[in-house]
Amino acid sequence: MKLFEPIELGGMKVKNRIVMPAAELNYHTPDGRPTERLLRYYEERAKGGIG
Secondary structure, three states: OHHHOOEEEOOEEEOOOOOOOOOOOOOEOOOOOEOHHHHHHHHHHHHOOOO
């Protein structure tokens, strides 16, 4: 199954074909800077194996 095979996108190699779409989470400061909560959110997704 190709889902778990690496792929190259725009010159960047991705370890699998599982991706996470953009989402508005409201985990930022009023002036748009990322918060620790946002960083932890993406860190957990990366640990889960998203390409």
